[in-house]
Amino acid sequence: xxxxxxxxxxxxxxxxxxxxxxxxxxxxxxxxxxxxxxxxxxxxxxxxxxxxxxxxxxxxxxxxxxxxxxxxxxxxxxxxxxxxxxxxxxxxxxxxxxxxxxxxxxxxxxxxxxxxxxxxxxxxxxxxxxxxxxxxxxxxxxxxxxxxxxxxxxxxxxxxxxxxxxxxxxxxxxxxxxxxxxxxxxxxxxxxxxxxxxxxxxxxxxxxxxxxxxxxxxxxxxxxxxxxxxxxxxxxxxxxxxxxxxxxxxxxxxxxxxxxxxxxxxxxxxxxxxxxxxxxxxxxxxxxxxxxxxxxxxxxxxxxxxxxxxxxxxxxxxxxxxxxxxxxxxxxxxxxxxxxxxxxxxxxxxxxxxxxxxxxxxxxxxxxxxxxxxxxxxxxxxxxxxxxx
Amino acid sequence: xxxxxxxxxxxxxxxxxxxxxxxxxxxxxxxxxxxxxxxxxxxxxxxxxxxxxxxxxxxxxxxxxxxxxxxxxxxxxxxxxxxxxxxxxxxxxxxxxxxxxxxxxxxxxxxxxxxxxxxxxxxxxxxxxxxxxxxxxxxxxxxxxxxxxxxxxxxxxxxxxxxxxxxxxxxxxxxxxxxxxxxxxxxxxxxxxxxxxxxxxxx
Numbered sequence: 001x002x003x004x005x006x007x008x009x010x011x012x013x014x015x016x017x018x019x020x021x022x023x024x025x026x027x028x029x030x031x032x033x034x035x036x037x038x039x040x041x042x043x044x045x046x047x048x049x050x051x052x053x054x055x056x057x058x059x060x061x062x063x064x065x066x067x068x069x070x071x072x073x074x075x076x077x078x079x080x081x082x083x084x085x086x087x088x089x090x091x092x093x094x095x096x097x098x099x100x101x102x103x104x105x106x107x108x109x110x111x112x113x114x115x116x117x118x119x120x121x122x123x124x125x126x127x128x129x130x131x132x133x134x135x136x137x138x139x140x141x142x143x144x145x146x147x148x149x150x151x152x153x154x155x156x157x158x159x160x161x162x163x164x165x166x167x168x169x170x171x172x173x174x175x176x177x178x179x180x181x182x183x184x185x186x187x188x189x190x191x192x193x194x195x196x197x198x199x200x201x202x203x204x205x206x207x208x209x210x211x212x213x214x215x216x217x218x219x220x221x222x223x224x225x226x227x228x229x230x231x232x233x234x235x236x237x238x239x240x241x242x243x244x245x246x247x248x249x250x251x252x253x254x255x256x257x258x259x260x261x262x263x264x265x266x267x268x269x270x271x272x273x274x275x276x277x278x279x280x281x282x283x284x285x286x287x288x289x290x291x292x293x294x295x296x297x298x299x300x301x302x303x304x305x306x307x308x309x310x311x312x313x314x315x316x317x318x319x320x321x322x323x324x325x326x327x328x329x330x331x332x333x334x335x336x337x338x339x340x341x342x343x344x345x346x347x348x349x350x351x352x353x354x355x356x357x358x359x360x361x362x363x364x365x366x367x368x369x370x371x372x373x374x375x376x377x378x379x380x381x382x383x384x385x386x387x388x389x
Numbered sequence: 390x391x392x393x394x395x396x397x398x399x400x401x402x403x404x405x406x407x408x409x410x411x412x413x414x415x416x417x418x419x420x421x422x423x424x425x426x427x428x429x430x431x432x433x434x435x436x437x438x439x440x441x442x443x444x445x446x447x448x449x450x451x452x453x454x455x456x457x458x459x460x461x462x463x464x465x466x467x468x469x470x471x472x473x474x475x476x477x478x479x480x481x482x483x484x485x486x487x488x489x490x491x492x493x494x495x496x497x498x499x500x501x502x503x504x505x506x507x508x509x510x511x512x513x514x515x516x517x518x519x520x521x522x523x524x525x526x527x528x529x530x531x532x533x534x535x536x537x538x539x540x541x542x543x544x545x546x547x548x549x550x551x552x553x554x555x556x557x558x559x560x561x562x563x564x565x566x567x568x569x570x571x572x573x574x575x576x577x578x579x580x581x582x583x584x585x586x587x588x589x590x591x592x
Contacts, residue, residue: 020401045391130396133405140408147408155391179583194399208583212576234579244578387391 001108002039006039009034020190021131023183026379030126033381034135038345038352038368039388045152045366052112052282053102053356053363056273059265059280059379060117062360063272064091067263074079076288077268078333083240086249087259094165095258095381097361098231098331099125099159103376104282105341109191111281113341114273115353116304120257120265121235123184124355124382126191129155129368132384139386149388152366156195158359165252167229171200175221176255177208178233184231194232208234209308212232219251221272236262237307237333238277268338287337293313300340306333314375316340324373344374351376352383404556406494414519424560426492426548445506449493453508454478456553457487468553471530472520474511491529491550494560509558512549516557525549525559 009015012034016024024032041051049131067073068091074084095285101122130305133153139145164170176193178185188223189205196203210222219227230253239248248259263269270286277283289303300323303315315325318340345352353376357365369380396405418481426432431442453461460466463486466475470488478487493511517526528548 018401019403022399042391133392133407136392137405150390151392153392157398175557179580190400196397198397209577209580211579213578227468235585238582239579242579242581246432247578319564366446 001041001044001106001345003310003345003350003352004037004039005035005038006139007035010101011136014237016074016131019130019134020128021187023187024131026184027202029379031054031379032131033370033383034367036350036370038383038385040108040152041367042150042387045387048106048108048112048159048363049151049354049356049366050106051163052104053108053358056102056114056117057100057358057361057363058284059273059277060269062120063269063276064263066276067272068260073272074263077263077266077270078237079262079266080240080245082245083248083259087262088236089249089294090255091260095254095260096162097255097258098162098166098359100257100261100264100361101360101367102356102358104356105284105344107343107345107353110326111389112171112354112356113281113284115284115338115341117264117269118265119261120244121233121309122355124367124369125155125357127382128158128355128357128365129153130191132367132382135384136231137388140310145386145388148370150387152387153363153364155365158362158364159192160194160199163196163201165236166256171202172229174231175203175204175206175225176233177211179208181211188229189233192233196231206315208232213247213251214323217247217250217252219244219247219253225255227251229256231256232252233241235307235309236265242327253264267306268334270338271336272339284339284341286336287335289335294337297337300342302338303335304338305335309378315334316374324375326375326377340374353380356389402556404552404558406560424494424548424550424558425470425493431493444468445493447496449506449508450490452506452553453490454487456508458553458555459485459487462470469513471514471517473530487541488551492548492560494552494558508553509550509553510553512557513555515552516551517549519570523549560563 012195013024016032021032033256049065049195059285068088074286079087084093099122100119103116105115133151136151138151140147175194176189176196178189193203193205204221204225206221212220214226219230221227230315232255236259240247269286271288274286285297287297300318303317305313307380313326316323349372350370352368352370355369356363358365366385368383368385369376370383371377371380392407394407425570428442428446431437431445432439437445459480464476466486466488474488475486476489478485490508490527491511493504493506494509510525512529517523517529526549529550548560550560
């Protein structure tokens with residue numbers, strides 16, 4: 001694994017905009033950053049990232065099997081009791097999941113360590129699947145990189161295949177929804193919709209805020225079309241607590257991600273995985289705050305809210321002293337404490353966190369976010385990667 | 390290969406096809422040539438059996454006349470597709486001129502069983518102006534009868550086409566209706582939390 005400075009394409013903005021990538025710059029700051037790329041060997045990708053990602057997913061399934069009927073676990077995960085049956089039924093029915101992203105610490109020198117699992121509403125998907133793919137093709141075509149390079153990135157193909165198989169019979173009608181006023185979320189959902197159409201589906205967009213309730217108990221879109229299958233780029237922990245929470249179970253709607261993903265998109269998962277497999281090479285010691293076993297953690301540790309996105313409310317401490325933190329609205333449901341990863345990639349004053357993509361529970365792609373601080377935030381820059389030829 | 394073999398983006402009107410160079414010294418020699426200029430190239434590629442190539446070529450040929458843009462004169466067709474790129478045909482009993490079949494493409498990766506083969510047309514004059522020095526244009530304008538293209542020499546590694554829907558393509562190689570009668574009783578039961586948070590609802 002190497003950090004490789006590269007000259008950006010002279011007209012890189014136009015080059016990425018032609019793909020429909022509208023949020024390469026966020027709040028005036030560069031988000032898509034091709035002045036640097038990360039190079040991996042094929043062995044690093046397959047042995048250190050792909051295989052552990054698949055292994056962690058299997059571990060997560062084993063956890064769900066144990067936890068799904070355990071009221072105590074669901075309580076610790078701060079999942080409202082009124083939603084337990086919805087979650088349990090989605091798991092027993094075998095509702096399929098579409099995608100997720102493991103955030104990993106990895107520096108090329110040892111096993112990757114799981115920082116967290118974005119199992120419910122991961123973004124950075126379009127730039128991972130398409131923009132960095134096209135960047136590599138162009139870099140090889142103009143001779144900036146050897147023509148036999150590759151990339152761990154079958155996301156586009158896998159997404160199309162997975163959309164076709166989420167529901168039977170297929171093709172089916174799929175609604176895709178996100179919140180208003182977020183270019184990044186809308187860009188992600190627009191891309192998802194494109195993939196769904198290529199999978200042959202009748203795919204329609206609606207904003208989360210437009211969703212309504214029909215007299216027969218089903219949800220509907222802004223045009224009053226009933227929603228039978230809903231891809232929602234909107235977290236379960238919010239849906240569970242909002243106005244239509246009581247209608248989720250009676251709406252006869254298949255959700256993507258399915259409700260059982262709520263057990264994974266929760267930092268409490270990290271504590272339960274460590275409890276199941278203490279010493280697992282790809283896990284970091286993690287406990288719920290207040291657990292006496294926290295005393296066994298290293299002095300350099302990270303405090304994470306059960307529900308948190310984009311690094312919000314995460315605090316890195318050493319011997320009780322705050323080294324880095326990010327403000328935010330989360331934390332009411334509790335925290336976990338996790339050993340700080342010692343293998344976060346660091347070079348030239350930059351930290352990199354790896355995002356390992358799963359589609360239909362199979363590892364199939366990689367993305368990297370870079371920042372000058374060890375906590376990845378929503379402003380961290382997206383940098384492309386390649387596999388050396 | 391660990392990346393997608395092609396990426397279609399309807400919103401951007403783009404179809405991108407991955408380049409492929411054999412990884413020398415690697416076991417991974419499974420060539421994923423999805424684009425062939427002709428039957429001979431398909432057979433030479435060794436990815437499909439000869440009968441499979443013939444079937445793919447038949448599919449593409451059968452769809453060619455149906456999907457290609459029809460012109461009433463050779464000059465009108467050549468104005469769009471370039472000199473020597475068009476042929477006469479009979480479509481529904483009428484004489485028409487269409488851009489010639491320049492190749493065919495498998496819509497999905499072979500591993501997934503493949504979809505029907507799509508016909509490919511010569512690049513448009515817009516994509517490859519006359520005299521363009523671009524390698525993919527020169528390859529496209531030269532005779533495709535050599536069969537050298539994708540299975541063959543590494544020098545001839547890139548060729549321009551257009552799809553029947555008009556998208557430019559560069560192949561590199563070595564490479565329910567029925568709404569029940571219901572009424573909406575309410576709206577806006579989701580989304581409130583997002584409004585009370587400054588940060589994103591995604592991660």
